[in-house]
Amino acid sequence: MSQFWEYLKIALMNIKSNKGRSFLTMLGIIIGISSVILIISVGNGIKAEVNGELNQMAGGQVAVYTDNSRNEEPVYFTEEDFEAVMENVDHVLGVTPVYSIYATTATGKGTFDVLMTCGTEGMEYYSSDPIVRGRFYSAGDYDSGRRVCIIPESAARKLFGTTDVVGMTLELDVYGVSQEFEIIGIRRDSASSLINMGSGGMLTVEAPLTVLEGFGNYVSDFEQFYIIGEGNEYASRIAQESVSLMERRHNVRGGGTILVESFNDALAQVNSILGYITAFVVLVAAISLLVGGIGVMNIMLVSVAERTREIGIRKSLGARTSSILLQFLSEAAIITLLGGLIGIGLGALGAAAVCSAIGFSAQVKLSTVLGASLFSSAVGIFFGIYPAKRAAKMSPIDALRHE
Amino acid sequence: MGALVEVRDVCKIYNPGENEVRALDHVDVTIQENEFVAIIGHSGSGKSTLMNMLGCLDVPTSGTYFLHGQDVSGMSDDELSDVRNREIGFIFQGFNLIPSLTAEENVELPLIYRRVGKRERKQLARQALEKVGLSHRMFHKPSEMSGGQQQRVAIARAIAQAPPIILADEPTGNLDSHSTREIMGILKKLHQDGHTVILITHDNDIAARAERVIRIRDGKIEEDVMRRGERNE
Ligand SMILES: Nc1ncnc2c1ncn2[C@@H]1O[C@H](COP(=O)(O)OP(=O)(O)OP(=O)(O)O)[C@@H](O)[C@H]1O
Ligand SMILES: [Mg+2]
Numbered sequence: 345m346s347q348f349w350e351y352l353k354i355a356l357m358n359i360k361s362n363k364g365r366s367f368l369t370m371l372g373i374i375i376g377i378s379s380v381i382l383i384i385s386v387g388n389g390i391k392a393e394v395n396g397e398l399n400q401m402a403g404g405q406v407a408v409y410t411d412n413s414r415n416e417e418p419v420y421f422t423e424e425d426f427e428a429v430m431e432n433v434d435h436v437l438g439v440t441p442v443y444s445i446y447a448t449t450a451t452g453k454g455t456f457d458v459l460m461t462c463g464t465e466g467m468e469y470y471s472s473d474p475i476v477r478g479r480f481y482s483a484g485d486y487d488s489g490r491r492v493c494i495i496p497e498s499a500a501r502k503l504f505g506t507t508d509v510v511g512m513t514l515e516l517d518v519y520g521v522s523q524e525f526e527i528i529g530i531r532r533d534s535a536s537s538l539i540n541m542g543s544g545g546m547l548t549v550e551a552p553l554t555v556l557e558g559f560g561n562y563v564s565d566f567e568q569f570y571i572i573g574e575g576n577e578y579a580s581r582i583a584q585e586s587v588s589l590m591e592r593r594h595n596v597r598g599g600g601t602i603l604v605e606s607f608n609d610a611l612a613q614v615n616s617i618l619g620y621i622t623a624f625v626v627l628v629a630a631i632s633l634l635v636g637g638i639g640v641m642n643i644m645l646v647s648v649a650e651r652t653r654e655i656g657i658r659k660s661l662g663a664r665t666s667s668i669l670l671q672f673l674s675e676a677a678i679i680t681l682l683g684g685l686i687g688i689g690l691g692a693l694g695a696a697a698v699c700s701a702i703g704f705s706a707q708v709k710l711s712t713v714l715g716a717s718l719f720s721s722a723v724g725i726f727f728g729i730y731p732a733k734r735a736a737k738m739s740p741i742d743a744l745r746h747e
Numbered sequence: 748m749g750a751l752v753e754v755r756d757v758c759k760i761y762n763p764g765e766n767e768v769r770a771l772d773h774v775d776v777t778i779q780e781n782e783f784v785a786i787i788g789h790s791g792s793g794k795s796t797l798m799n800m801l802g803c804l805d806v807p808t809s810g811t812y813f814l815h816g817q818d819v820s821g822m823s824d825d826e827l828s829d830v831r832n833r834e835i836g837f838i839f840q841g842f843n844l845i846p847s848l849t850a851e852e853n854v855e856l857p858l859i860y861r862r863v864g865k866r867e868r869k870q871l872a873r874q875a876l877e878k879v880g881l882s883h884r885m886f887h888k889p890s891e892m893s894g895g896q897q898q899r900v901a902i903a904r905a906i907a908q909a910p911p912i913i914l915a916d917e918p919t920g921n922l923d924s925h926s927t928r929e930i931m932g933i934l935k936k937l938h939q940d941g942h943t944v945i946l947i948t949h950d951n952d953i954a955a956r957a958e959r960v961i962r963i964r965d966g967k968i969e970e971d972v973m974r975r976g977e978r979n980e
Contacts, residue, residue, distance in 0.1 A: 350859050357847055361847060654845050656843075657843045657844075657845055657856075658845075658856065658860075659828060660802070660804060660831060660837055660843075661831070661832065661856045661857040661860060661904070662828050662829065662832020662833075663828060663860050664824075664825045664828045664829070664860070665825055665828075666825075667860060739805075740804045741799050741804050741805050744804070744839075744843065
C-alpha cells in the first residue's frame with residue numbers, strides 16, 4: 345500500500361511535467377465522460393421535473409376516450425356516464441370533460457385573449473392548485489348554468505391590478521356573443537412551467553360547461569373525459585373499473601372502443617424517450633472513450649520508451665515485475681481518472697447551463713459521478729495493460745544500456 | 748560460513764550460434780566478506796558482463812553463482828529483483844539517477860521496493876546522504892548537481908539499506924581527479940565500515956587502492972593478486 349502512494353506521486357509528477365501532452369491525451373476521455381454526465385444529469389433533471397409536473401398537474405388522473413374509427417354506431421359519453429363513474433367507482437374525486445374555447449375580454453386594463461376551460465363541478469380537482477379566495481362552482485351552479493367563473497391570481501392581477509376581485513364581473517366575448525360572468529373564486533397560480541407553457545401564456549378562466557349554451561354552443565356528447573382520483577396509487581384501478589363500466593353502459597365489449605390513458609402511462613412514455621436518448625449518447629460517448637483509451641495506450645507506450653532507463657534503474661534497485669506494472673497502470677488510470685474528473689466537472693457545468701436555459705434544475709447524482717470516475721479509471725487500466733506489461737517485461741541490463 | 752560470492756565455472760555467451768561472443772569464459776571467483784576487490788581489464792574484456800552477473804542483473808549461460816550461499820543462477824526475474832534489493836548496492840559509471848526525483852527520493856527507491864515505511868525511509872535516506880556529505884542537497888534534482896555530487900547521491904542510494912555488497916562499475920569514469928579522490932575515499936570508508944566493495948575499473952591507479960586486484964582479459968581471469976597491509980594505509 346505504501347508503494348501505491350509512491351506510484352500515485354510518480355504518476356502525478358509525470359503528468360505535471362508533461363502537462364500539454366497529458367491534457368491532449370485526456371481530451372477523448374474528457375469529451376466522453378462530460379457528454380455522458382451532461383446527458384444523464386439533464387435527463388435526470390427532466391425526469392424529475394416531468395414527474396413532479398405530471399404528479400402535480402395530473403396526479404391520479406385518468407383520461408377515458410373512445411375510438412370511433414371502427415364503430416358503425418359511434419359511442420359518445422354523456423353527463424349520465426360521469427355520474428355513473430362518480431357513483432360506482434371508488435376513490436374518485438371528480439369526473440369532468442374538459443372543453444376549451446377562446447374568448448376575449450375588455451377591462452380597464454385593456455383587451456385580453458382568454459382561454460375558457462369548461463367542465464363539470466368535478467373540474468375543481470382537474471388542477472391541483474388550490475382555490476385561495478372564494479369557491480369553485482358547485483353542482484347547483486353547473487345544473488343551472490350560472491355564469492360564474494374562477495380565474496388564477498396572475499390573471500386577476502393582469503385584468504384588474506389586484507387579486508381581490510371575487511364578486512366582480514368579467515365580460516367574456518365568444519365569437520361576437522358577449523356575456524357577463526361573476527368571478528366567484530381565485531385559484532393559486534400554478535408553479536408548474538409545463539402548465540403555464542401549455543396555455544401559451546394566455547389568461548385562463550374556468551367556468552361551468554353549461555354556460556356555453558348562452559353562447560349558442562351546446563355540448564352534450566363527449567369523446568373524452570377525465571376522472572380525477574384521490575391519488576396516483578388508485579389510477580390503474582380507476583382506469584380498469586371505469587372502462588368496464590363504460591363498456592357495460594354503452595354495450596360494447598373489448599374491441600378497443602373505449603380506451604384509457606392514465607398519466608402514469610404518459611410518465612412511462614417520457615421516461616422511455618429519455619432512455620433512448622441516453623442510450624444513444626452513451627453509445628457516442630463509448631466511442632469517444634474508446635478513442636480516448638487508444639490515445640492513452642499510445643501515450644503510455646511513448647512514456648515507457650522514454651523512460652526505459654528509469655525502468656532499468658528501478659529494476660536494478662529491486663523493483664519486481666509487478667511493481668513496474670503497477671506503476672504504469674496507475675499512471676494510465678490516473679490520467680484517465682483526471683480526464684474523467686474534468687469531464688464530470690464540465691458535464692455538470694454544461695448540464696446546469698442547459699437546464700437553467702430551459703428553466704429546470706439539473707440533477708447530478710452521486711452514483712453517476714462515482715460510476716463515471718470508476719469507469720474512466722477502468723478505461724485507463726484496460727488500455728494501460730499493454731504498455732505497462734511491456735515496461736514490466738524489460739530486462740534490467742537492456743533497459744539500463746538504453747540511451 | 749561459506750564465501751559471500753562464489754562463482755564456479757561461469758560462461759556468458761552472447762548471440763549463441765553465429766557471431767557468438769564469449770564474454771565470460773569459464774570464470775571462477777570467490778570473494779569473502781569485507782574484501783575490497785578491484786576488477787580490472789581492457790575495454791571489451793568482460794568486466795561489465797561479470798559485474799552484471801555478480802550484481803544479479805543477468806544470469807550465466809552456464810556455471811553456477813552462489814551469493815550468500817544461495818544459488819542465483821537459476822532464479823526467476825522477481826527472485827533476482829529481491830536478491831538485488833537485499834544484497835547489492837549498485838554504483839554505475841553514468842550515475843543512473845532518476846532525473847525527475849530529488850536526491851532524497853532517489854535514495855529512497857531501494858527502500859520503497861523493500862517496503863520500508865515512510866518515516867523510517869526518510870530517516871535512512873537522510874543518514875545515507877549525510878554519510879556522503881550531501882545532507883544540504885537532499886531536495887535538489889540531479890540536474891542541479893555536479894557530476895561528483897550526483898555520484899555521491901548514487902552511493903548514498905547504494906548504501907541506504909546497508910547491503911552487504913557494494914558493486915561499482917567505473918564509478919569515477921566520468922569524474923575529474925578531485926571528485927575521483929572524494930569517491931574513492933568514500934568507498935574506502937565503506938570498506939572500513941564492513942561493506943564488501945567490488946570495484947570495476949580500467950585504471951591501474953584506482954585498482955591499486957584496493958586490497959585485491961583481479962585482472963580479466965578476453966573473458967578469462969588472468970591474474971588475482973592479494974595485497975595485505977594496504978588496508979590500514
Ligand atoms: N548484449 C550483448 N550482446 C552481444 N555482445 C555483447 C553484449 N554485451 C557485451 N557484449 C560483448 O561482450 C564482450 C564483453 O563486454 P563487456 O561490456 O563486459 O566489456 P567491458 O570489459 O565492460 O568493456 P568496457 O570497459 O568498454 O566497458 C565485448 O566483446 C562485448 O562486445
Ligand atoms: Mg563496461
